[in-house]
Amino acid sequence: MFWIVIGVVVVLFAAAIVMTRSDSQNGSAATTAGIEETRAVSVTGDALPMFPESGEDSAIGQQIPAVEGQTFEGEDIAITSDGRPKMVLLLAHWCSVCQDEVPVVQEWIDATGMPEGVDLYSIATSTSEGQANYPPSEWLERADWSLPVLADSGRYEASDAFGLSAFPFFVFVNSDGTVARRLVGAQSAEQISQAISQLK
Amino acid sequence: MDTTLVMSRFFALLTVAANLLVLGALVMLVAARRSPAAARFKTDLRELLRTYALPFAWLVALTATLGSLYYSEVANFVPCKLCWYQRIAMYPLVVILGIAAIRRDIHVRRYVVPVAGIGAAIAIFHYGLQRFPELTSGSCDPTAPCTSTWVWQFQFISIPFMALSGFALIAILLLLAPGEPKPQAPETADNQISTKERENNGLSLSSPRP
Numbered sequence: 001m002f003w004i005v006i007g008v009v010v011v012l013f014a015a016a017i018v019m020t021r022s023d024s025q026n027g028s029a030a031t032t033a034g035i036e037e038t039r040a041v042s043v044t045g046d047a048l049p050m051f052p053e054s055g056e057d058s059a060i061g062q063q064i065p066a067v068e069g070q071t072f073e074g075e076d077i078a079i080t081s082d083g084r085p086k087m088v089l090l091l092a093h094w095c096s097v098c099q100d101e102v103p104v105v106q107e108w109i110d111a112t113g114m115p116e117g118v119d120l121y122s123i124a125t126s127t128s129e130g131q132a133n134y135p136p137s138e139w140l141e142r143a144d145w146s147l148p149v150l151a152d153s154g155r156y157e158a159s160d161a162f163g164l165s166a167f168p169f170f171v172f173v174n175s176d177g178t179v180a181r182r183l184v185g186a187q188s189a190e191q192i193s194q195a196i197s198q199l200k
Numbered sequence: 201m202d203t204t205l206v207m208s209r210f211f212a213l214l215t216v217a218a219n220l221l222v223l224g225a226l227v228m229l230v231a232a233r234r235s236p237a238a239a240r241f242k243t244d245l246r247e248l249l250r251t252y253a254l255p256f257a258w259l260v261a262l263t264a265t266l267g268s269l270y271y272s273e274v275a276n277f278v279p280c281k282l283c284w285y286q287r288i289a290m291y292p293l294v295v296i297l298g299i300a301a302i303r304r305d306i307h308v309r310r311y312v313v314p315v316a317g318i319g320a321a322i323a324i325f326h327y328g329l330q331r332f333p334e335l336t337s338g339s340c341d342p343t344a345p346c347t348s349t350w351v352w353q354f355q356f357i358s359i360p361f362m363a364l365s366g367f368a369l370i371a372i373l374l375l376l377a378p379g380e381p382k383p384q385a386p387e388t389a390d391n392q393i394s395t396k397e398r399e400n401n402g403l404s405l406s407s408p409r410p
Contacts, residue, residue: 016209017206095348
């Protein structure tokens with residue numbers, strides 16, 4: 001009896017190795033397109049303080065750090081104080097609220113077009129292979145996501161730079177590079193366009 | 201090759217095996233009411249469980265405990281609040297079932313099965329949260345949210361599902377095992393309960409002690 005149990009366990013473990021190996025072979029074929037789910041990120045300047053659970057957001061009025069990285073495809077993308085107002089939306093593929101928020105934002109853009117004079121960015125962060133709805137590149141592709149996506153590093157440097165506390169996370173930045181407002185959680189199209197319209 | 205993925209696959213396969221054993225036991229219990237062959241199989245199996253139920257249940261608890269420690273200490277997955285509650289229900293079973301296995305004390309199930317039941321209930325709730333996270337809140341906590349699914353194997357197995365499978369297997373093993381020691385020779389009148397009665401005792405928590 002003892003040996004039967006040991007035998008079953010050994011067989012199952014061997015099966016796990018074989019299955020994972022064949023998976024990773026299939027996986028490597030898919031990544032030949034040059035898509036990487038995480039990319040190196042460089043942050044220059046002070047990170048924003050963590051978004052507080054309650055009370056005043058001390059990041060308001062503070063200068064955003066310059067966050068430079070790449071898209072999933074490897075094109076350079078930089079979120080810096082470049083003299084233009086902007087909105088940065090941080091998303092996690094496994095977060096169900098983000099999964100619901102992406103179509104809300106996309107439908108708003110489809111209906112009204114990209115807002116005039118304001119740059120919109122998104123950051124795919126907290127990317128983790130073992131978690132649901134992986135990989136984020138395929139998720140956003142399926143959602144016809146039209147915002148440029150910065151792929152955060154495995155150490156989530158871009159998300160730390162913006163002081164993210166929960167997903168989805170919105171950072172609204174004035175043209176002088178100061179934080180106008182940060183929002184956390186699901187937002188309606190009206191709330192987003194209102195925050196954008198208040199940017200200076 | 202990612203070791204964590206291999207381990208997750210392995211744990212997922214063990215989970216499937218545990219599910220098959222529990223399902224098989226339930227099917228057997230139903231079939232035993234109708235078919236004499238299934239009833240004989242049930243009797244044989246319970247006789248086997250007289251010896252092996254406790255060590256096997258201990259092994260299940262040990263595997264679940266080591267698996268959860270692997271995820272938190274080696275793979276660095278952060279246990280959420282509900283994970284901790286399930287751990288509270290699972291970890292002591294290693295010691296309790298270990299001692300019971302050495303002492304061959306099947307009556308320990310009076311204490312173990314309720315704990316396993318509570319653990320299973322928490323696991324079901326946790327699994328539900330993972331599948332329907334929008335029921336909880338308007339944002340996702342990045343640190344240790346109970347809604348976040350660290351492991352997702354075969355399109356249905358997550359960590360709380362593994363825990364649920366472990367709790368279920370421990371409970372069914374202990375409940376199926378015969379309640380009374382094998383009669384050597386009928387010494388007292390109390391010992392002379394009918395075989396039928398003795399079989400029934402196995403599945404009831406409050407099996408009367410003679």
